[in-house]
Amino acid sequence: MTATDPKIVFIGGAGNMGGAVIGGLLAAGYPADRIVATGRDPQKLAAFAKCHGVAAHSDTLAAIGDADVIVLSVKPQAMRDLCTGLRSHLDGHNPLIISFAAGIPLAAYRRWLGEHLPIVRAMPNTPALVQTGATGLYAGAGVTAEHRAITERIANAVGIFLWVREECEINQIIAVAGSAPAYFFLFMEAMIEASVASGFARADAERLVLQTALGAAKLAMASEEDVAKLKRNVMSPGGTTECAVKRFEQGGLFHLVAEAMRDCAERASEMERELDR
Known part of the structure; x- marks a missing residue:
């Protein structure tokens, strides 16, 4: 991982939450050329990229090739298909995975993406849209201090954050902040x-x-x-x-x-x- 400004690919980056976090990062001074947004709607994606000055890529598999961090910002119901489609393209590659989806345990991500990847579950809330969010974070096995630091940088861009010690505590974060x-x-x-x-x-x-x-x-x-x-x-x-x-x-x-x-x-x-x- 690049020590100073890792390359971050937001899958679903033109959506509300992904877009909010990208906007927060840019406002905090994160370099636009280290951020890539992907999405299904080419017109929406292009407009978002032009507005924010970040790169846009309609080909998700091509976009993740040199990513240091991959942020999964899609609906929970779409997550399995997305992850299984990414898996073969992550072999030999070890980016940090950060998921914004509620209701999907780390065990599922490991089955879908591979056991070797460091994964963080993040539960932001909608006030992130105005940089006053509260995000719960849980680190899976293999998440290093460096991974935590970039995760905190991303979460700080849209508000405050709280690490939880047990994965089940993410559900309490949802009750007290997410929902x-x-x-x-x-x-x-x-x-x-x-x-x-x-x-x-x-x-x-x-x-x-x-x-x-x-x-x-x-x-x-x-x-x-x-x-x-x-x-x-x-x-x-x-x-x-x-x-x-x-x-x-x-x-x-x-x-x-x-x-x-x-x-x-x-x-x-x-x-x-x-x-x-």
Whole structure:
């Protein structure tokens, strides 16, 4: 692997997540001539490459020939066919493989790609699209310190990252970060609908709710206090906030969130069994 700027080939690079990571890397100063994007749609791929100044290749097999890192950014259902098609072209070649797909265990990648390859499972989330993502990482056998360093460089380009020690913990990452943007969007949606029902114009409700969500997140990240204390800071005894928070608590919000996150992680485990074939 090239020590300074390894050549990274993004398979599915013109898609949302691959494109977000490429954009983040470029914004962080990664050289465009060390990035290649591949994809099935030649027109979309060409437009993406022109916009970002990276190389584009519609022939994936040709593109991976001298890759130091191959990022698999395709849907889980397409992963088996992709990997089995790559296998014979990776014999004698030992690039780092980073997969963005949920629900596919390392054992499956080893069967499809070969036992010799170093593989990292990465679970980014959609805020990576605006460089505020959170990515869970798990390193398989053969992943070196150098491999970890380039993986961290890629993950850092779109937000923060967390390495987990056990592969099963990736499913917990999915529950707490990978799927979690939808939880917050759901809560925002509920607040917007309640505001509209109370008489606000939808545009005004959206503006107020989204700005408040952004402000709360920024305040939490900037503060040395935990979120429970920040919650209490907003609450005056017998006041309006306390009244609203009590309603959430009486409605079983904590229990409901815990159940939802457990369901999410269990579904991720089910997907692993379904896709590990």
